Amino acid sequence: DQQVKQNSPSLSVQxxxxxxxxxxxxxxxxxYFLWYKKYPAEGPTFLISISSIKDKxxxxxxxxxxxxxxxxxxxxxxxxxxxxxAVYFCAASAxxxxxxxxxxxxxxxxxxx
Amino acid sequence: DTAVSQxxxxxxxxxxxxxxxxxxxxxxxxxxxWYKQDSKKFLKIMFSYNxxxxxxxxxxxxxxxPKSPDKAHLNLHxxxxxxxxxAVYFCASSQxxxxxxxxxxxxxxxxxx
Numbered sequence: 548d549q550q551v552k553q554n555s556p557s558l559s560v561q562x563x564x565x566x567x568x569x570x571x572x573x574x575x576x577x578x579y580f581l582w583y584k585k586y587p588a589e590g591p592t593f594l595i596s597i598s599s600i601k602d603k604x605x606x607x608x609x610x611x612x613x614x615x616x617x618x619x620x621x622x623x624x625x626x627x628x629x630x631x632x633a634v635y636f637c638a639a640s641a642x643x644x645x646x647x648x649x650x651x652x653x654x655x656x657x658x659x660x
Numbered sequence: 661d662t663a664v665s666q667x668x669x670x671x672x673x674x675x676x677x678x679x680x681x682x683x684x685x686x687x688x689x690x691x692x693x694w695y696k697q698d699s700k701k702f703l704k705i706m707f708s709y710n711x712x713x714x715x716x717x718x719x720x721x722x723x724x725x726p727k728s729p730d731k732a733h734l735n736l737h738x739x740x741x742x743x744x745x746x747a748v749y750f751c752a753s754s755q756x757x758x759x760x761x762x763x764x765x766x767x768x769x770x771x772x773x
Contacts, residue, residue, distance in 0.1 A: 581761045590664070590750055590764030591703070636703065638761070646691055646754050647716060648762060650703040 550574045551639050553651035561659055566624040568654050570637030573618065577639040581648070582611060582622045585634045594635075595622070627658045663687050666751050666765035673741055674773055681736045681768045683751030689763070690756040691715075692734035694726060697748040697767070709734050710756070741772045 552571045560566045568582075578599040583591035597604040597611045597620065604611050610623045624631055637651040664685045673679050685692060693716075694706040707726040708716035714726070723739045738745060748769050752762035 579759070583761075583764075588766070590752075590766045591762075592764070593761050596761060634701075640759070645715070646756070646759050647705060647708065649705075650695075653701050653703075 549652075550577075551637055551649050551651040553635075553637055553654050555654050556652070557655040557657070559657045559659060560627050562629055563626045566622075566627045566631065566656055566658065568622040568624075568635050568637075568656065570620050570622075570651050571618060572620075572639050574639070574641065574649075575618070576641040576643055577649075578642055579640045580611070580613060580620050581638045581640075582609075583636040583638060583650075584631075585636060585653070591636055624656075627656075629658045629660050632656055632658050662765075664751055664753055664763050664765040666749075666768050668768060669766065670769050670771075672771045672773060675741055675743060677741050678737070678739045679741060679770070680738070681749055681751075681770070683734050683736070683765055685732055685751075685753040685763070687753055687755070687763060689753035690731060691754050692728065692731070693752045693754075693762065694734065694736050695750045695752060695764075697750060699747070703750070707734075707736075738770075741770075743772050746770055746772045 581596040582594040584594045585591040613620045634653045636653045638648045691710045693708045709728040712728045725737045728734045748767045751765040754762045
């Protein structure tokens with residue numbers, strides 16, 4: 548029962564263009580969402596998060612959008628840079644479940660120079 | 661000064677052996693976790709400890725036993741290793757007061773031959 552899904556295993560974009568990574572969830576109790584970035588042979592690192600009371604959070608080139616009615620969130624990276632090439636994980640937590648994070652399966656982003 | 665450190669980074673061992681993976685965090689976080697990333701790249705929670713107390717114990721074989729001597733350390737001991745235990749194991753930590761996601765270690769790639 549995969550409660551957080553990232554349906555695109557990979558995404559390739561040109562440097563300078565926008566990257567859009569998508570994530571869907573099924574558990575309506577989720578109220579906090581995060582994106583992590585992972586390089587090979589390293590642990591995931593926190594990128595950006597959003598609470599369910601918001602529909603948008605921006606940090607530099609990274610913006611996360613949350614559509615609660617559709618149970619969908621997306622991460623926008625603009626402009627994309629070659630150093631952004633990594634696996635991006637979407638994660639969600641519910642206040643009722645404490646600090647447990649449920650992860651999606653990840654999307655491999657490749658930014659071509 | 662690594663925030664969450666795991667040792668060893670790579671571990672190759674034979675079936676039937678017993679091995680341990682160590683994890684230490686210097687962030688003063690209250691909660692620590694073990695996640696397993698399998699061949700399909702899913703990150704799945706195994707255990708969580710809060711101030712040395714086990715709070716999450718997913719459906720994991722009894723051969724896996726976490727040990728937390730203090731809140732800065734969470735070790736994972738695995739008995740009678742099997743081929744299917746081959747995976748990357750990530751340690752992580754988080755703070756309780758304002759949950760803002762995890763800080764991950766760099767992972768331990770376990771290969772059972």
